[in-house]
Amino acid sequence: MDIAMITAAVCGVLLIIYFILHKIRHGGSCCGEHEAAAAKIRVSDRDLSHYPFHYTAEIEGMVCAHCVRNVENAFHAADGIYAVVDLGHKTAKLYARHPLTRREAAAMLDGTSYTLTEFKEEKE
DSSP: OOHHHHHHHHHHHHHHHHHHHHHHHTOSOSSSOOSSOOOOOOOSOOOGGGOOEEEEEEEESOOSHHHHHHHHHHHHTSTTEEEEEETTTTEEEEEESSOOOHHHHHHHTTTSSOEEEEEEEOOO
């Protein structure tokens, strides 16, 4: 082995160690944007029969559990909305006590790094 190969291997190992330590120090979030998980906004009424309007929203920008909590919190902060987010499908099921427009749903995500890309009402 020549010195260049050894130097490259050592640099690679040091780089891996740096990223591991950075992740430990700054939280386990895979997206690197979050220091710690936001406090969860809980919806007191989870009985879906109390929410006559059902929607599916596709959300762009979610990559981890912290993102899921942030998106749920954004929707739960609005009055009369209960959201269930599916990271794997990048969707949110929105249950509402009142009719909801795409514009209103998108506005709930204002101030976050997530974007509503599709929005449709679910017919029962």
